[in-house]
Amino acid sequence: MGSTAEWKREPLVSNRDVCIAIVDYGLGNLFSVKQACEYAGMDAQITSSKQELFDADAVILPGVGAFADAMSELKKLDLIVPLQDYSQTGKSLFGICLGMQLLMSESYEFGMHKGLGIVDGDVVPLENISSFFNGVPRMLKVPQVGWNQIRRRADHNNWVGTPFDGLSDGEYMYFVHSFYVRPQEDALVLSRTRYGQMEFCSSLKYNNVFACQFHPERSGRQGLLVYENIAKIVATTQ
Numbered sequence: 001m002g003s004t005a006e007w008k009r010e011p012l013v014s015n016r017d018v019c020i021a022i023v024d025y026g027l028g029n030l031f032s033v034k035q036a037c038e039y040a041g042m043d044a045q046i047t048s049s050k051q052e053l054f055d056a057d058a059v060i061l062p063g064v065g066a067f068a069d070a071m072s073e074l075k076k077l078d079l080i081v082p083l084q085d086y087s088q089t090g091k092s093l094f095g096i097c098l099g100m101q102l103l104m105s106e107s108y109e110f111g112m113h114k115g116l117g118i119v120d121g122d123v124v125p126l127e128n129i130s131s132f133f134n135g136v137p138r139m140l141k142v143p144q145v146g147w148n149q150i151r152r153r154a155d156h157n158n159w160v161g162t163p164f165d166g167l168s169d170g171e172y173m174y175f176v177h178s179f180y181v182r183p184q185e186d187a188l189v190l191s192r193t194r195y196g197q198m199e200f201c202s203s204l205k206y207n208n209v210f211a212c213q214f215h216p217e218r219s220g221r222q223g224l225l226v227y228e229n230i231a232k233i234v235a236t237t238q
Contacts, residue, residue: 018042018234021056023083025073027098028062029217036217040227042234050082058234059086063098064176067107067123070098071115080116087118087209092234094163095211097177100204103211104181119206121183129196140196143178150191150202150214162190163210163229164203171222173202173214180213208237 022033024046037044037060045052053059061083063070074080087093095103104115107123115123129140149170152159159165175193180200183189193202193213203212210230216223 018058018231018238019056020044020058020060020230020234021053022046023053023059023061023079023099024048025063025070025077025079027065027070027073029064029215030062032215032217033060033062033096036224036227037231039224040231042227042231048077048079050079053079053082053086054089056091057238058092058094058230059083060094060096061099061102062096063102065098067098067101067109067115067179068111068113070102071113074102074116083116084118087116090208090237092230092237093118093209094230095209096217097213097215100211100213101179101181103209104183107179109179118209119181119183119188119204119211120185121181123179123181125179126177126195126198126200129198143176144195145176146174147172148175148193148195148202148214149173150193152191153189159190161233162205163212163216163226163233164190165229165232166225167222172219173212173216173223174218174220175202175214177213181211 020037020042030046034044101123102115103118104121104123105117107113126142150173152169188204188206189201190203190205192199216226
């Protein structure tokens with residue numbers, strides 16, 4: 001399943017003309033995301049500047065932590081409306097982990113909190129996750145921490161043209177989360193993941209918006225391929 005040591009190799013593509021802005025609002029694994037972008041040949045900058053976001057060819061909204069805290073920080077930095085406006089420009093916007101959840105209309109993490117509303121849907125907790133071991137039911141730990149598979153929807157023949165282009169159905173990615181998103185439109189779901197007896201949306205695509213619940217920057221070689229695909233997508237839509 002690979003390791004971040006692979007980042008020491010030379011990038012497989014060269015897209016230095018692609019400028020990607022990584023939103024800095026105090027909650028996110030920013031350096032790892034930047035490192036993955038640079039591995040994929042992109043010029044990546046970490047910023048909380050509205051102007052730099054709009055000047056970028058694409059924006060990544062990463063995040064770890066609590067939904068309400070994240071929205072509070074985005075509000076303090078006056079980034080809520082700029083991110084909403086950016087999603088309407090046609091440029092690519094990518095949400096990772098908490099960043100995926102922030103794209104939704106609302107979250108039920110420690111109360112109800114409004115999100116960016118870029119994608120209709122909500123964020124709900126992983127609860128009462130059960131599995132079976134030797135025929136005996138057992139409760140799984142929450143948060144889910146570790147490797148798990150992403151699978152295409154039954155009506156998706158392939159992931160060509162998406163950030164998952166070239167990945168196998170059932171590829172393993174690295175997850176750390178206690179909540180998951182429920183988009184209102186099932187057609188937006190790009191992949192699903194099973195945890196115990198439940199299945200949840202682990203990635204989605206909505207026009208120029210892509211988001212995933214897992215951390216591709218922590219998912220070894222297959223995760224780096226996601227960033228290489230992002231670079232190609234952005235380069236071809238400039």
